[in-house]
Amino acid sequence: MLENKPRVVVVGAGFGGLEAARNLAKLPVQITLIDRKNHHTFQPLLYQVATAGVSPGEIAAPIRWILRGRSNVEVIMDEVVGFDLNRKTVQLQDLNLPYDYLIVAAGAQHSYFGHDEWEPLAPGLKTVEDALEIRRRVLLAFELAEKEAVAGGPHPTLNFVIIGGGPTGVELAGTLAEIAHRVLQDEFRSIDPKRTRILLLEGGPRILPTYAPDLSESAVRQLQKLGVEVRAPAMVTKIDPGAVWVGEERIPAAVTLWAAGVAASSLGGKLGAPVDRAGRVMVNADLTVPDHPEVFVVGDLATLKDKHGNPLPGVAPVALQEGRYVAKTIAGDLQKSARRNFHYVDKGSLATVGRAAAIAEFKKIHISGYFAWLAWLFVHIFFLIGFRNRVIVLVQWAWSYFTYERGARLITGDTTLPGWPNAKSDSEPEPPLRK
Amino acid sequence: MLENKPRVVVVGAGFGGLEAARNLAKLPVQITLIDRKNHHTFQPLLYQVATAGVSPGEIAAPIRWILRGRSNVEVIMDEVVGFDLNRKTVQLQDLNLPYDYLIVAAGAQHSYFGHDEWEPLAPGLKTVEDALEIRRRVLLAFELAEKEAVAGGPHPTLNFVIIGGGPTGVELAGTLAEIAHRVLQDEFRSIDPKRTRILLLEGGPRILPTYAPDLSESAVRQLQKLGVEVRAPAMVTKIDPGAVWVGEERIPAAVTLWAAGVAASSLGGKLGAPVDRAGRVMVNADLTVPDHPEVFVVGDLATLKDKHGNPLPGVAPVALQEGRYVAKTIAGDLQKSARRNFHYVDKGSLATVGRAAAIAEFKKIHISGYFAWLAWLFVHIFFLIGFRNRVIVLVQWAWSYFTYERGARLITGDTTLPGWPNAKSDSEPEPPLRK
16 A cells, blocks of 8 residues: 555556656655556567567566566556546546546557548557557468468469558568568468568658658668558558558558557547547646646647647657656656746657668758668667567567568467458368369 | 479378478478468477466467478468368368378367366466467456455455366466566555465376376475465366365365366367277377378377387377377388388476476486476477577576566456456446545
């Protein structure tokens, strides 16, 4: 049981919530951190799980293990269902938790722009479960194609279609190209994985639109070198099992992946504060909601404009700085000092494209290719939680780099895919004999 | 496409089937290896996945990757539905595969002795999916207990009941004790994981009955030192959600695991050959079925007596030697030499009990404790497939040994457990306020 100190409830253990909790732990407060999962996920490397490069346990760590030494922090794995800002409580399924300060860092999830029926056909990449589902579909597609080809007939069409040219779509496309064109060589007898086409479809005029135009162009060239077909603008109008439509054009798709949009957690709408079109809470300059200086919103769930009037991007550095700021602000409150506004310090942006391919933007300095990739690699391994994870991911990475092998190529669970002949129905009583 | 050489179809890529395929690959034959999974699982370390020590990708490798260099081997991920021994075909869902030689190595699965309704209540450990399900339940039990305790009331009863005192049951019990009593310390605020009880229930008179009695006794002592309560004989008569019954005694169980029995794959019964009580095919001295010298059965699906009249145990060394023997026998057939009978060479047995605890039996030499554990460790890492896996598992292991941390403590998927209050039903509209 925690002592009688100010109670801070933190909702969500992503970058923002976890950073807030870690920094608050040094103060004379009692902290309750609530998350639906038992683990913090290092989202920037999730695409490596989806593409079988590393195992989930290497980029995700139990929240209570991360905070194990902090005796004034408790962790509850549960789902928050609502808030009562007047009574100052957070509502769980079976319990109401009172707070003195509330930090809501519930993040974002995929958005299908009103086409929720597309979700089972084109999974997105936000959680460990999502990554495992993408991995399952990608690997299974090659297995089903080989099975089909063993029976004879033409070479199955193997298109992987990735919708959305932001950082996630680019990472997935680049890495899938490496899998199809290099990793799987010599492993199949009836299909040729090199005949796989990787298509990256971006609805807007260029991929990686938050970067400078010259870096977008460099990313396109690097993707093409890896064997990815980039199409922008190419607005997807329909997704069927086994196909994606761009206007009147039907593109057959063995696997379709969604990296086109996110929307804020629905918890944002339960705070009684104004939200933007993507459901993000429009916070005050101290990251609080109107009339509630004790309620903060941080990370992807919040939206705030920088000094130029541009909204801060939904990236880890913003969430981390916001989490740290909120802890500092509460520390200031406890000492009765006046609050200062949040200011984001932009240290530059990095996006990986694939093997030895990346872009980096540090204000006026734009870097592409191998050196950008090295910078990306070291930044990402450095920020991984846990020394053991850093060592293991580095070993995995070095191994994959030199051998073109990927260490986690397991298919688990269901063995059917949308758009493929269902293995369990309508098979004639006497199947054909192999030629 | 494979050339016009004798066709060998191998069903199952466990130790026996994979070893047969690897050795056959050197011969002028064309080999088709069929498995329901895309990966070979190193079953002796599956309990490490179930107890969050290593990730699945570290003890399982894609079958087609293992055999990537062998151009006369093709791998099909599919389920065999039957055989036609007269027409010499293997029946898949949508295709019949003709063969000249057939090797059936479909292995075994859990058996609930006619109580199939126990399966959802007490999962067993045979596949990667099983291991992830056990991991989910074990980790989730602590989370649900903490959640319950946060609301107030008495300390939740946290019993882990493992049914079956064979090698798997012993490994699970020893490792779960380490998790409860050491790994999770300092991580919970409202429960004390040390109050977890680990019960190992064996229906027969002693655990590890295939070992010498003095080693069984040593294993009991080592388990007790790790904090496991061993009960033998304790025959389970009923399993409820949340409880296990031994006769009239009801033992509350937060998680129940099944390690009590296996039965051969149902494919054994489709060969028209005699099977024993556990469904294993009673093979000839050359591992073939009666009247079909071209049809071999190896591994856990076969049963054969040694020179003393005792059935060979269902362990990896038997399957490996059988697989190798069959490849050699087919090689002999191709050169028209007479067949020789299979003879198993027993090189000793090793069973691990937990951290620095194991037993080893090399004929008259019986070893217990640290040195048996070291022997067990090195044998098992040596036989892991893939150099990368060996390095990573060794790093993980050394790390866990010195820090008492386990690297793969992720809960994914469903967040409910049988026997626990279901999070989604009957919660009163106004939950209580935390005290």
